[in-house]
Amino acid sequence: MPKGGKKNNNDIPQRLIARYNHLSALADEEALMSGMRSVFDNNYIEVLDSLSPVDNPQFGIYIHLPFCPTRCLNCERNSHITQDSKKIDDYLELLGKEISLVTERIGVGKRINRLHIGGGTPNYLTEPQLAHLVDMVDRNFVIDDATETSIDANPKRASATQLDLLKGLGFKEINYGVRDVNSKVQHAIGRVHSFNMLRDVFDITRNIGFESISMDFMYGLPAQTIESIESSAKKINSLAPDRIDCFAYVRSTSKLPHQIAIDSNLIPSRATKLAQFNEIVSVLTESNYDWIGLECFAAKESNLAKAKLQNKLKRDWIGYTLHPSKNLIGFGVNASSEVGGYYAQNYLDLDNWRKSIEENRMPIQKVVKLADKDLAKRDEIINLLCNPDLTQNGSLLIHNLDHIDTGKKAASFRHAMYQRM
Numbered sequence: 001m002p003k004g005g006k007k008n009n010n011d012i013p014q015r016l017i018a019r020y021n022h023l024s025a026l027a028d029e030e031a032l033m034s035g036m037r038s039v040f041d042n043n044y045i046e047v048l049d050s051l052s053p054v055d056n057p058q059f060g061i062y063i064h065l066p067f068c069p070t071r072c073l074n075c076e077r078n079s080h081i082t083q084d085s086k087k088i089d090d091y092l093e094l095l096g097k098e099i100s101l102v103t104e105r106i107g108v109g110k111r112i113n114r115l116h117i118g119g120g121t122p123n124y125l126t127e128p129q130l131a132h133l134v135d136m137v138d139r140n141f142v143i144d145d146a147t148e149t150s151i152d153a154n155p156k157r158a159s160a161t162q163l164d165l166l167k168g169l170g171f172k173e174i175n176y177g178v179r180d181v182n183s184k185v186q187h188a189i190g191r192v193h194s195f196n197m198l199r200d201v202f203d204i205t206r207n208i209g210f211e212s213i214s215m216d217f218m219y220g221l222p223a224q225t226i227e228s229i230e231s232s233a234k235k236i237n238s239l240a241p242d243r244i245d246c247f248a249y250v251r252s253t254s255k256l257p258h259q260i261a262i263d264s265n266l267i268p269s270r271a272t273k274l275a276q277f278n279e280i281v282s283v284l285t286e287s288n289y290d291w292i293g294l295e296c297f298a299a300k301e302s303n304l305a306k307a308k309l310q311n312k313l314k315r316d317w318i319g320y321t322l323h324p325s326k327n328l329i330g331f332g333v334n335a336s337s338e339v340g341g342y343y344a345q346n347y348l349d350l351d352n353w354r355k356s357i358e359e360n361r362m363p364i365q366k367v368v369k370l371a372d373k374d375l376a377k378r379d380e381i382i383n384l385l386c387n388p389d390l391t392q393n394g395s396l397l398i399h400n401l402d403h404i405d406t407g408k409k410a411a412s413f414r415h416a417m418y419q420r421m
């Protein structure tokens, strides 16, 4: 994007781009999951049975670890607050059983092209727990040099010893949850860490030899201003992460009552959020970043930025990649799977998830077989996330959105996006 980012605040494409910045999250919630029936579809089991260990080389795994030591006030995730490490041990034991329930179907020894551990706060686990988790994966799947392996982490909980272990366990990418580096904003959301600490963690991570360090940066948070966003974006730029995922804060106190603790007077207006997003675009693209997807910036020399230039950028549920997983199985509470044209959603609550596994049933709450039109819509959304012409006049973006906005589901999809902005 040219230097004119700030000047474009009132341009329709800029406003659309900012509004539709939630498209990836909503692609999961609204488009991919829309139409799910609350019945278990045994055909899904047959599809799993038909997967042989050697077929489907583009096969990925997502593991959800929901535990955190405290709750950030802005949290939108499926997280469980605990200080009891035994609860995490118990969860890992059930995860092992859930993995076995799947490998009994698809066979042990299937090669995976992507492994992502998300949360929650995955690096809240102790070192033995992290080692045990990876051991469970290793015993059931084949991870080789080409497998993309990544884990979410809270920088405040990262240490040289822990990072050394994660590198030794085979993780290539660390995705740090940062939100903002401004201390006023951090206090407003109850997630405080100093910039010096963050810089040290980035230095250690880089020195240990991780291939990629990514981080998130949120806008629309309480106490953020356009000036504070500019300052934070410049500081983040100085850390030189390989990728920056940029999301808007979404206030939803009916679903997430802990957000009530955030003073609503401190939340930026919708117009300010748009200007904040434009500010982020300006700062990052004027330095060393390419705006590669609606919510993603990648260092110019990174593989993702190069792939974007060559029109080879892809995306799956885990995120942007050159090698998306065609089949992706999620393990853990709240995890989702996509296998052979089916989407399956695990139980969202720990009790039902646990009960199912204890009864030797896959902890799946809902399954849907996507019709051709659903798959086409999914492909359109992914295409939009990867390939809108973000630097020109936005006509492609508008064209794509117009194309998507057909039918009842798309109307609710658009409405949901509007609500979230």
Ligand code: SF4
Residues within 6 Å of the ligand: 067, 068, 070, 071, 072, 074, 075, 076, 077, 078, 079, 119, 120, 121, 154, 177
């Ligand atoms: S670390 Fe993430 S998942 Fe945990 S409470 Fe904070 S925002 Fe939620």
